[in-house]
Amino acid sequence: MSDRPYCLPAEWAPQSGVLLTWPHADSDWRPLLAAVEPVFVRIAAEVARREDVVIVCNDAALAGRVRGLLTDAGVDPGRVRLHVAASQDTWARDHGPITVVRRGCPLLLDFRFDGWGGKYPAQLDDQISRTLHTLGAFELAAMASVDLVLEGGSIESDGEGTLxxxxxxxxxxxxGGRSQAELEHQLIALFGLDRVLWLEHGQLEGDDTDSHIDTLARFTDPQTIAYQGCDDRGDPHFAELQAMADELGRLRTLAGAPYRLVRLPWPRACHAAPGAPGRRLPASYANFLIVNGAVLVPTYADPADERALASLAACFPGRELVGIDCRTVIEQGGSLHCLTMQLPAHLSLGPGTA
Incomplete structure (x- = not known):
């Protein structure tokens, strides 16, 4: 993070923890629950090796189950903070709070979450951040409600004033249908930015988010962007992702230099399980999560997995690269980063309440 008095930290900045919202039987995860819970256990275990994990549970019974699952997996209970809050889904990246830091003090911004433009019910998920704040999950940190629909997966910060x-x-x-100029002015004010960089291209089939940036292109440092490439000219994504790559090549850092671009390999097409035949799923290696000392990378039992890990390892010297099989997660249209929200080190975390 730069010396600016107020900013949106980059994801690689030190963290106090990561937020997860656990799947449950009264959600769309019901038919996949047995398959997806081990993925959540693995994510929680990898996070807890390095920092705290804050877990939202739909009710007290689920909190007890999660505690048991993590204990059985050998997770340090001192790293786990469980809270009860009603939820409809699990995409903490989009319903969780976004933390800005003003003169060393954290401020939690609680944006409106409407299920990606009203595609899915989201009234309960929209209340999770406020409920956690009321429960003391973030100790004495202030929270501000922002009357703007904005998901964490839709923005990417370099920690130095660029979004x-x-x-x-x-x-x-x-x-909300705001103009670009109006929204840009609001984002600059909210996040203490110097500028916003906009991409016109980039879209994955099966993505309900209308092209969240965290499935497409990610800062790995202030001069480097890792992006999802497509090297199969016969794939429907080829032209769109090539156009996005061309756009990225025209972007410049604040110092006026071109970004170093790291092209991530293209996984084979993943399709929905029987019951929704033919529906393509939005598998992307760009949906990685940076935590203290490591990068958790979604994998898809694909020959490109190892190349993706190697490409990202070169972007994050000194951090361990950990692959996590996310084939079940993308059945619901998202991947690893979508499930998580990092909580910067400036934020003190309260004890669990469940």
């Missing part, structure tokens, strides 16, 4: 996002998402009618 990367997509027009297709932030300017969509479901996000």
């Amino acid at each position: 990367l996002t997509t027009r297709r998402c932030l300017l969509s009618a479901g996000r």
Whole structure:
């Protein structure tokens, strides 16, 4: 993070913890629950090796179950903070709070979450951040409600005043239909930015988010962007992702230099399980999570997995690269980063209440 008095930290900045919202039987995860819970256990275990994990549970019974699952997996209970809050889904990246730091003090921004432009019910998820704050999950940190639909997966910060996002998402009618100039002014004020970089291209089949940036292109340091490439000319994504790559090549850092671009390999097409035949799923290696000392990378039992890990390892010297099989997660349209929200080190975390 730079010396600016107020900013949106980059994800690689030190963290106090990571937020997860656990799946349950009264959600769309019901038919996949037995398969997806081990993925959540693995994510929680990897996070807890390095920092705290804050877990939202739909009710007290689920909190007890989660505690047992993590104990059986050997997770340090001192790293786990369980809280009860009603939920409809698990995408903490989009319903969780976004933390800015002002003169060393954290401020939690609670944006409106409407199920990606009203595509899915989200009234309960929209209340999770406020419920956690009321429960003392963030100790004495202030929280401000922002009357703006904005998901954490739609923005990417370099921690030094630049935000990367997509027009297709932030300017969509479901996000309020604001003009680019109006929204850019608001984002600069909210996050203490110098500028916003907008991408016109980039879209994955099966993505309900209207092109969240965290499935497409990610800062790995202030001069480097890792992005999802497509090297199969016969794939429907080829032209769109090539156009996005061309756009990225035209972007410049604040110092006026071109970004170092790291092209991530293209996984084979993943399709939905029987019951939704033919539906393609949005598998992306760009949906990685940076935590203290490590990078958790989604994998898809694909030959490209190892190349993706190697490419990202070169971007994060000194951090351990950990692959996590996310084939079950993308059955519901997201991946690893979508499930998580990092909590910066400036934020003190309260004890669990469940």
